[in-house]
Amino acid sequence: MAVFENAYKGYEGGLTPQWSRFLVLPRYSLREVFKSKLFTALFCLCFIYPLVAAILVYLHHNANAIQLLQINVRELLPINASFFLYFVQFQGWCAFLLTVIVAPPLVSRDLANNALPLYLYRPFSRAEYVLGKMSVIVVLLSLITWVPGVLLFFLQAYLEGAGWLWRNLWMVGAIFTGSIIWIVLLALLALAISALVKWRVVASGALLGLFFVPSALGGIVNGLFQTRVGHLISPAALITNVWRGLFGHYVREVDRYTTDGIRGRGLVEVVLLEPPLWACWLMIALACLVCLWLLARKVRAYEVVK
Amino acid sequence: MVTPLIELDDLGVTFGKRAILKNLNGSVKGRAIGLLGPNGAGKTTLIHTLLGFHPPSAGTARILGHDIAENTKSLRAAVGYMPERDSFVAKMSCVHFVRLMAELSGIPSEAALERAHEALFYVGLGEARYRSVDTYSLGMKQLAKLAQAIVHGPRLLILDEPTNGLDPPTRARMINLIKGIRDGGRARILLSSHLLRDVEECCDEILVLKDGRIAANCNLDEERKANRKFIELETRGGDRAEFAEAIGRLGCEYALSGERHIKLVMGEEIEISDLYRLAFERQIQIRRLNYKRDSLEDIFLKAMEEEETGATRGGNGNGRL
Numbered sequence: 001m002a003v004f005e006n007a008y009k010g011y012e013g014g015l016t017p018q019w020s021r022f023l024v025l026p027r028y029s030l031r032e033v034f035k036s037k038l039f040t041a042l043f044c045l046c047f048i049y050p051l052v053a054a055i056l057v058y059l060h061h062n063a064n065a066i067q068l069l070q071i072n073v074r075e076l077l078p079i080n081a082s083f084f085l086y087f088v089q090f091q092g093w094c095a096f097l098l099t100v101i102v103a104p105p106l107v108s109r110d111l112a113n114n115a116l117p118l119y120l121y122r123p124f125s126r127a128e129y130v131l132g133k134m135s136v137i138v139v140l141l142s143l144i145t146w147v148p149g150v151l152l153f154f155l156q157a158y159l160e161g162a163g164w165l166w167r168n169l170w171m172v173g174a175i176f177t178g179s180i181i182w183i184v185l186l187a188l189l190a191l192a193i194s195a196l197v198k199w200r201v202v203a204s205g206a207l208l209g210l211f212f213v214p215s216a217l218g219g220i221v222n223g224l225f226q227t228r229v230g231h232l233i234s235p236a237a238l239i240t241n242v243w244r245g246l247f248g249h250y251v252r253e254v255d256r257y258t259t260d261g262i263r264g265r266g267l268v269e270v271v272l273l274e275p276p277l278w279a280c281w282l283m284i285a286l287a288c289l290v291c292l293w294l295l296a297r298k299v300r301a302y303e304v305v306k
Numbered sequence: 307m308v309t310p311l312i313e314l315d316d317l318g319v320t321f322g323k324r325a326i327l328k329n330l331n332g333s334v335k336g337r338a339i340g341l342l343g344p345n346g347a348g349k350t351t352l353i354h355t356l357l358g359f360h361p362p363s364a365g366t367a368r369i370l371g372h373d374i375a376e377n378t379k380s381l382r383a384a385v386g387y388m389p390e391r392d393s394f395v396a397k398m399s400c401v402h403f404v405r406l407m408a409e410l411s412g413i414p415s416e417a418a419l420e421r422a423h424e425a426l427f428y429v430g431l432g433e434a435r436y437r438s439v440d441t442y443s444l445g446m447k448q449l450a451k452l453a454q455a456i457v458h459g460p461r462l463l464i465l466d467e468p469t470n471g472l473d474p475p476t477r478a479r480m481i482n483l484i485k486g487i488r489d490g491g492r493a494r495i496l497l498s499s500h501l502l503r504d505v506e507e508c509c510d511e512i513l514v515l516k517d518g519r520i521a522a523n524c525n526l527d528e529e530r531k532a533n534r535k536f537i538e539l540e541t542r543g544g545d546r547a548e549f550a551e552a553i554g555r556l557g558c559e560y561a562l563s564g565e566r567h568i569k570l571v572m573g574e575e576i577e578i579s580d581l582y583r584l585a586f587e588r589q590i591q592i593r594r595l596n597y598k599r600d601s602l603e604d605i606f607l608k609a610m611e612e613e614e615t616g617a618t619r620g621g622n623g624n625g626r627l
Contacts, residue, residue, distance in 0.1 A: 121387040122383075
């Protein structure tokens with residue numbers, strides 16, 4: 001319908017493939033996200049640590065630079081699994097902060113403004129909607145977690161040589177898997193919470209609360225009962241255990257000591273055991289399933305009030 | 307033969323234990339269908355079910371020949387929907403909003419932008435298209451909703467209370483747009499409204515719902531033709547009484563009214579031209595000829611009364627289908 005004709009006309013051109021339609025959402029959302037100067041600044045700050053890490057890797061392999069800066073090579077962090085574990089952890093928490101800022105408006109705004117019927121009456125399913133919104137978070141968080149992590153690994157491999165690469169290739173899997181699990185968990189939690197509360201500010205607060213309140217509760221349980229079972233309700237502790245497991249740093253027995261028994265029954269040996277790894281994986285999987293269930297209930301064109 | 311716009315095949319929808327739509331049957335074929343009914347009659351639920359938002363608990367329906375349960379994607383590509391409530395994507399300019407909707411319907415990015423501009427000019431939001439939809443007035447939001455509904459060139463346009471809350475000029479504009487789309491012949495319209503005047507102006511067929519059942523389904527033009535029997539004439543000159551007697555001899559019932567008017571009920575085989583012939587023979591001028599017909603309001607109220615008295619034709623709660 002040309003403007004000058006000013007008449008209704010059908011569309012007769014070609015259509016995009018059905019599978020690619022969910023990608024429309026991240027394209028529009030990312031444009032909106034980067035309109036925020038605060039977000040853009042924070043996003044740039046998230047690259048500082050990868051940059052520092054890259055410099056460290058470079059220094060390890062450049063004798064001239066070490067000499068110039070008068071650094072003892074032994075004082076530098078060794079480039080090994082611990083180095084990459086710490087990288088994944090640090091960037092993981094940066095990812096969490098970004099999620100708190102960027103994720104809540106993605107779904108809550110649509111729900112608050114009744115936009116879902118407009119999406120869902122088209123040849124566009126609820127699953128595609130959730131996938132499209134999730135991919136916004138996945139793309140942004142990937143750019144600050146596993147993508148620089150893998151690049152850093154290959155920089156080290158390039159400088160160290162093929163032998164190091166083949167000995168440590170498993171770390172690429174650990175970096176990627178550890179980051180992706182965290183990203184998926186964050187994305188699902190953020191979308192589910194914002195779908196539930198439909199209010200951006202409250203959703204951001206709830207997301208922060210969901211990480212800190214259970215951690216505090218878990219800490220109380222651990223302190224009261226001299227155990228580590230409380231970590232099962234703490235997302236932070238769960239993901240830390242998973243990351244340690246992936247990088248071969250998971251230790252089940254964290255402490256062993258003797259203490260006075262109850263009512264003078266003598267000394268008691270206390271062994272503090274972290275929850276088993278399988279339980280950590282299970283809890284994360286359960287959290288993801290609950291989020292998916294919530295999204296399936298809330299992401300609807302219209303909610304039926306029974 | 308015209309493809310039925312909507313075919314209802316024993317369609318039932320239940321929320322919890324409450325039946326909202328009760329075994330609807332029949333089909334509608336018009337260019338523009340008016341969906342009428344009192345509040346809570348099931349109009350919006352019927353629309354939502356046709357769009358696939360609520361699964362039918364019994365039976366099925368077909369839109370333009372596509373089963374709503376089986377051909378969901380191809381069906382949705384052919385439909386444009388304007389919801390009743392405020393619906394928009396926040397913090398986005400109107401042209402981007404409409405473009406996004408076009409892209410989600412499968413139109414490539416550049417073509418979507420072009421069509422978004424065109425759709426917004428068509429509905430009259432051309433000058434305001436770069437403003438965020440959040441800042442629009444109610445009337446402008448309604449027009450933006452219409453723009454997103456037509457941007458992908460649907461073959462069926464479902465409009466749920468499109469004139470809700472509009473001032474008279476904006477309402478007139480909306481009605482003209484709907485009539486324009488209808489007369490263009492490229493899209494058929496299902497218009498749900500509780501404003502009978504809107505439906506009367508835009509639609510050629512109506513479907514009246516009451517308590518989840520079809521209370522009436524009729525073609526407005528045919529209904530009007532069926533009611534063309536009551537006529538009022540205004541005359542000048544000649545002998546009015548003799549003219550009236552001549553009309554009576556033709557087989558019409560008549561009554562003189564005032565000094566110049568004759569009211570009559572036309573006989574079965576009498577044409578209007580017969581009246582003019584009689585008037586010419588008696589040198590009488592017919593200055594005005596009014597058909598007295600049922601208004602949509604009469605039809606609607608009759609359907610409501612029939613439902614209440616249980617006198618629904620068809621006997622199974624499915625009205626005249």
